[in-house]
Amino acid sequence: MFESLDPTLLARIQFAFTISFHILFPAFTIGLASWLAVIEWRWLRTGNQIYADVYRMWVKIFAVTFGMGVVSGVVMAFQFGTNWSRFADAGGNVLGPLLGYEVLTAFFLEASFLGVMLFGWNRVSPKMHFASTVIVAAGTLISAFWILSANSWMQTPQGFRVGQNGLLYPTSWLEIIFNPSFPFRLVHMVTAAYLTTAFTVAGIGAYYLWRQRHVQHARVMFGMAMIMAIFVAPMQGVFGDLQGLNTLEHQPAKVAAMEGLWETRRGAPLVLFGWPDQEAETTKYAIEIPGLSSLILTHDLDGEVKGLKEWPADERPPVAVVFWAFRLMVGIGVLMIATGVIAIVLYLRKRLFDTRWFQYWCMALTPTGFIAVLAGWFVTEVGRQPWIVQGLLRTSDATSPVMGASVAISLTAFVIVYGFVFGAGSYYILKLIGKGPAGDPEAYGDHGVEKPPIVTDLTGEKGGLHV
């Protein structure tokens, strides 16, 4: 049966699966690290115990998430070789140094100071501890810088030449690192990470408010999250629009797939919903708003927008995935902006913290940041197909000489292991949320942070072999 397996498709599914899992963790920890830095700063400034409690609750969630991010990230460092070796060979000259810089400037920083952040309470001064939090937060952002630069280069490659042997050689590092789509993608993704964290924190804050538990702590969480919803969610709308325009300039086929447009035309309609049919080269059952697509993309009601038929069939991305993932992402974005608007109204009416239906609303939105991040990545990555490096190297020419059977087995193993391990991780995070910020004798005893946080393990006396 294994002969019939397509190694390229399997390798794509495995990469999509492992990186989709992985991105959930950085998407959360990028925002969480920055937020923890703000919380600790507020605590140092005000001396308010509430902030300390909030910090110590969330730093544990951060640790669990970060740990899962590390182990799923190590996998990524190897997959370029195990599954995409011809891509690694051809593109290594260009992309290798960017990934090398990510390790040198970010990973060591994060890993080392995370240790101080988690275990250094009684060993460093509060200022040094705060510095460690800031350094970890900076590390997450530096990491995002390099990896998004590398990814953006695959979308909008420049600053290289193709050698006689078919390998790519760098000609300008500045052009490579600051390739055209990079600034937009960096801002869009980091903002997405911040919003993901904000809506997770908002949902959990809303849960405490709804249950009338840890109300003071919940007000800090919920209030700060709402500030993000009010100010940052609309900004993300602008950033997303800018990235869309950038994509139109450099990867118009992707935009055509996002819009579900097949024919090149002036006054192109905005397809709200429909069913893109790759075979029939049309979007069925389309509900359209005339001229709006031209208006959004060209800022002119009569502007020309290219349709998918501009490209040969073997250079078009899978339209339905891109089309629907884009609608999912935008839809969530609209809900987030709406949350900010509602929050302003409730705040002005002094009902922000005790409006019950809004607490349900925010609890329902808790996971939406993650969904939007995944949907966004599906838009940009599937939208780049059939290319692994836009216009240069096809995905089907990039795979390793590894048997389909090996990939099928490794993919199965990843699904099982990730399901188990990250299922358990989610369970422990939910337990931490259930426990809440205050009254946490198991982890901290009745000690303040000045003293060593101590717990004596009662099971420790039993002894004996196990496992």
Added chain:
Amino acid sequence: MFSFESLVDLPLIWYGLIATAIFLYVLLDGFDLGVGILFPFAPTDRCRDRMMNSIAPFWDGNETWLILGGGGLLAAFPLAYAVIMPALYIPLIIMLLGLIFRGVAFEFRFKATGKSRRIWDGAFHFGSLVAAFMQGVIIGAIVQGIEVEGRTYAGGSFGWLDAYSAMTGVAVVFGYTLLGGTWLVMKTDGETQVWARKSASYVIGYVAIFLAIVSISMPIMNPEIRMRWFSVPNFFFLLPIPTASLIMLIIIWRDLHTGREYRPFLLSFGVFLTGYIGIAISMWPYIVPFEITFRQAAAAPESQSLLLVGTAIMLPLILLYVGYCYYLFRGKASHESAY
């Protein structure tokens, strides 16, 4: 476009840097994987808590050297990366899965209560054991040579699997156990230390045996390696390496019985260093034995130059703050949950 091609021997520098990164990985993750291997054999749960705490602040940074080794190989020798990774597909994936289980165990174990903690004890132990064994298998497969055609791996899915690579797998498990045991001698006291001493001196004999097997078998298997080690005058120049190894093993064994706390660990580093240098001498100048030399696999000089700038600035800084972290968490580990 800047390039240091005309100033320095870039491929050689990078060969040295990648070799150093991989060696640091072997040493640093070696001791914390070794702690994981020893884990279930500890006399009490209290000991196990201390063992875990002794490495909890470091494991993440230690594993980062593996990412540097992988990422650095891609950056500096993309061809080697593109050949070795598919060749070792299955052992690499199994190693990564092992590292996942042991990595999450650090966080999950202290969150888990009652019976479910046993699951993560098991994940920590077996994850460490499997990762260590697979790393040994990978070394064994590489030193036996990798089939290459053109610019790609030409062997099958199981080209890495034979009795020899299984033997090197077991050898690495014992080697890491020695590192882990001597680490625990240094970082713990009381009953944990007593037990760690016993465990370390128990495995040291196996380490010596496996070192001997590898040292003898590699020249037997490959005439080129035989020439390198056993021709005159090479033999006399190289003799100090195995001799040093043997002397250090004897001193460690004595130290373990005379109560020294730091030296066994440092000398275990030394044993690994001599072993590593020995393998490096045998493999020189190949990066994919015995098909592709490090010069053939080198990335474009511009690529190696760019990363060299970053490495020259960042590596001393990294060593500085990694050193700071080890200094910060110096002394004996307690069994108490630290956060």
